[in-house]
Amino acid sequence: MIKVTMFSSAQKVAGQGVGSAYKELMRLLQTYLADDFTVRVNKYGRSDISHYHTIDPQFYLSTFFPNRGRKVGYVHFLPETLVGSLQIPKIFQKVVSWYIISFYKRMDQIIVVNPSFIPRLEEYGLDPDKITYIPNFVSKSEFYPLNTEQKEQLRVKYQIDPDKFVILGDGQVQKRKGIDDFYRLAQNNPQLQFIWAGGFSFGKMTDGYERYQQMIADPPANLLFTGIVPREQLNEYLNLADLFLLPSYDELFPMSVLEAFNTETPVLLRNLDLYKAIIDGYYLAAADYSQFNQAIQQLTQDSQQLKWWAQQSQKAAAYYSEEHLSQIWRDFYRKQLR
Template sequence: MQVNMRSISGTKKGHGVDSAYNDLVRLLERGGEFQVLKNTDSLTDILHLHTVDLKSLRLIRHFHKRGKGVVITCHMMEDSLDGSLSLPKFVVKYFGKYLYYFYRQGDRLVVVNPYYREELISKGLDPAKVSFIPNYADERLFFEVNEEKKAALRRELDLPLKAPVIVSSGQIQRRKGFDDFVACAQLNPDYLFVWVGGFSFGRLSDGYDTYRAIVADPPQNMRFPGIVDREVVAEYLQASDLFFLASFQELFPMSLLEAAKCGLPILLRDIPLYPGILFGHYYRATDVQSFSDWIRRICQDEAARRKGIEDARRLASIYSETAIYKQWKALYEELRPGRTTV
């Protein structure tokens, strides 16, 4: 089966949509049952869109006229712009209207968490068309390493061999809880805090001016490697002791999956999304002081550390290559004969 996979996420590096798109392409190619054509106008069995621009809209009409099925992965909702990009409210409002119009054109809509399935249904989209298939992090890039390899990576990355290393990754934005990450670093000067990522959308990134100043002149116990290749992201995760993400809003963070595949204990803000996708296999807190308390406990208490590692392994198993591939195969097979109406 041929799949035309379209995304322009690669024009901006260092964000989750681009990672999710590339990992899905590799997953399908390795399965051996799909021929994936990337960013082409060619007519294939399935059109799978990750980008909501006008060219994608034209492709939908082109495929539908010829009886072909269209899948749209819904990487964003209207509220995901809040705290991510500094945009006028009227722009966000009208973009939201366009976004849901665009989603209505798909034969199948894929959301990366069950919470947003309910949101799409509340906007009037057909429940039969909306499926939950989580993101997938490439297991050939993100995997556990032993203590010897971990020490070697720390030397290679110029990280301390003894001090605990707390890592986060992704875009630097207000929504990602960057302020709390910095505050926790200030409360724990004997720990090293590393944020791998940067300002993928430049000055449009919410909080850019304030955060840019911190990145340019960081506290002594903070590092900002910037936007790096994903192989390097994996190395920072493998060299660290704890993954800490204080986001206020997420869809299904790729960085979290990547950390789980690397066997890192995971500490997150307690938000409504996570119980339905992580099933309790993570540590949670609500404010800077409780984050800081958990950071020290996980790094100092062997039982807490071991539990965090086991939780990460359970998540890695739930969101394994085999499990996610089966879900995509089943979805594509539903549309194989051509356009299907439900």
């Protein structure tokens, strides 16, 4: 049995993708790979592999301890993406950037969830031979499609007009997520129902916190901000929606998109190069607010096109399945010991 120690504080912060990715990998190891690996969390004893999910200072110090085995690090963000999410005083930004990259350089192997980040890490001085691409995935037992009758019941449960076209967004309320475009689309399409499932995972540290607090306090009548919701409730929101919309400006491999794929909900995203490397062909793309609005108008009037994109979501869910990724993770961990 291979001993793997997970180091993570992601589970302490609700409503963020890092925590979801960590939970999914733990589930996979304990369900599909339990015969191959023993897993401990935040323990400093002897280990074959130490897998770091978050960059806490105490975890950084532990990389200097003996008997850590192979040190594996997850890249969930780069310095520039972190600065775009949190309010970090300029005087500290260089220090934060140095710390993040220093942490990654302490690893024997780095994992990225999007191959587009490999050249950016190279620019920071990391060895490309020590970088491995492994995509995210989500559990079919937590995110799955419901039948028509169940979806109708959810509309009743959440007091959503059964005849309304529902557009769902998901994630932290912050500028990087494109929340301003989402809000504007709701304002200019009062005939549609918009829902944003998510809140302020990092509270007042969130970039633009005060302004977004005001937006949430006074939304258009057709826009519902749910706040942070548990995963089982998020599955319900995805199923009652006709379209999933994530207008983010910068992502790695958003868990929310995989969750939408699993529920076979059509997906509309901002046209970002980083998506093309991982999910090209499975989603509808728009470059800006105007194209988002145009795409929405077309989808609300063309049920066949909407059905086709639902089928693409189904195909994506099959590719990024637990069964597929379990073999990839098994091979990766075994390779570390060789």
